[in-house]
Amino acid sequence: MKKAFVFVGTCLVTLLGLLTACTQSGGTSQEGGYKTMTVKKENRLLTNSYSAVVKGRQSVEIRPQVSGTITDICVKEGAKVQKGQVLFVIDQVPYQAALQTAVANVKSAEAAVATARLTSDSKEELFKEKVVSDFDRQTARNSLLEAEASLAQAKAAETNARNDLSYTVVRSPVNGVAGMSSYRVGALVNSSITTPLLTVSDDEEIYVYFSLTENQILSLVRQYGSVEKALAGMPKVSLLLSDGTTYAHEGTVDAISGTIDTETGAISLRAVFPNPEGMLRNGSTATLVLPYTKNDVLVVPQEATFEIQDKVYVYKVNADGKAESAQVTVFPLNNGQEYIVESGLQEGDVIVAEGAGLIQENTQILSVHTEK
Template sequence: MKRILMLMSLGALLWHTSCTTQGEEKHEEEVEFLVTSPARMDTTITEEYVCQIHSINHIELRAQERGYLEKIFVDEGQYVRKGQLLFQIMPKLYEAELQKAKAEVSFAEIEYQNTKSLADRDVVAPNELAMAKAKLDKAKAEEALAEVHLQFTEIRAPFDGIIDRFHVRLGSLVEEGELLSNLSDNSKMWVYYNVPEAEYLDYKSNVQRDSLMKVGLLMANNKMFEFPGVVETIEADFNHETGNIPFRATFPNPKGLLRHGETGNIIMGVPLDNALIIPQKATFEVLDKKYVYVLGEDNIIRSKPITIAAELPHIYAVQEGIDVNDKILLEGLRLVRENEEIKSKFVEPAKALSELDLYAE
């Protein structure tokens, strides 16, 4: 009796296992894999370049006369207005020279008037009057020169801007031409960055004549500067050692956040016309090479290597390896094997891309 019961139990177990296996095989056969095709579209790739930030005006403030620094009217980092007095070099010597020049002008004026009076009565020759007039003109010229030297003792701001640190202190003896400080006009900023030759050619091919490309600025704290800039200038020559050419973008700086000498990264969009686009998730990598699974007419998948032209968020622009008519496996790449026959469901390229977070147009 036990033997019969054991045989019945074994049979039931085998029947259950057989049913379960058949159910699993049937379930596997019913799995449909999503496939799609590459899409042809115009898009924009984002390139990033290390940049240097400069004030639109950044100059050195230097002494124009020799003397002791008598007064400093501003502080380091202070915002100043055009024409504002910044430094005063002791003016006593130049004031005395101006007074002397004024006295000489007065003397020459009296001498000229006396000579003119005599010349009017034909007492003296016309040449003597001409010499008196020349002497007066010379005295006036020396007076004007003395006034200029006196004005040079005052260093004023040539434009609105921010004063840099001082290189001299109150009471210092400064020489003619000695650096006192720097002045920066930060109302706008010039941002310089280098672009490789190939990307320069793409830029020039896609940007219309006389149009300005907008760019973004990623600051050192990894935050985007809130105001966009425009590429206004490209230098004339390439650097033969690096193969780069400098670009200059201009950024408004109404809040004064950017300062001269900062660094950051320029974010520039480069147009890609008629690019072949696929989702990144449809690719896999083997030994640093990118592959996709291509579905043949016999429903068998085969891997094909592809060359990536550009990388965007969640998508690749493909240079070669597949074309727009190929069907590529969209999902489940780890669940299939090479040369395996699968059941598939086609997803329109536009729908497949619309579910991704793209910056494509």
């Protein structure tokens, strides 16, 4: 019985020893390791998306130049219109009457000029014969000049009357598509109305406006050497419509604003898109997608970097297996997950692949996975 008790006690001691050993072994396996990667050259197609506003190549607000009531509307809302096409007619009766009055005034002034010229010529002859004084001759000359001035004023008034009459017929100054109008026949309008009669948008080509930051523009200018060269080097851009579909035609970035928005610090750019189907409309919104193809470049994940005072760093693993910070220069555009490194790393360098912001200088790195 005593031997049995000794045997059971020995087993219990042995079991406790095994449990202790297992616990110590598990603690060792939990010691931290860091994921690393070997930097290599790859090809990348980067795309950046920007909120954009769509504008017609020319959007013209049609406003009357004379006052009056609308007597005829000659265009359907949303219809295509041609340059010179009649859109509205404003009551012409008072302007026709004004023109007739102006024409009559011109004829009267012409008759007055003829009479004054006869009088002046007669005074000249009588002065030569010393029948009238120099005062009478000069008075006749002045009367002729006055009559000629009145004739010039009458002709100017006739021109204005003709113009006013022509303005009663409101025509489209451009080819395009008519917008909606809040005016109907009988509405009283004038040149100071706040709401235009109609808006005509020339949409054969569409302008799409978007913005880049000042730093992005500066980086592009440094890369290409000038604004003109940066524009020439811009790739074709695409457009995501409001329903999430991609517009069928690609566009070209053709202009960079010369001024900076002081409120946002952004610079506006313009892309031109063809619009043969008329799908794009003035005033709509879309998302512009700007692609960049970069070949044979060093690519690192963004989670492998950290920033200090707007400078980007990575941790390289040195020969001793320790973390060593290194500043890198990255391409200004990225896909939101990776950076293209332009300087600071070489192909074959080993870096900490994630959690770089949590590591300190000279941390011993124990790699749990290496990508090659």
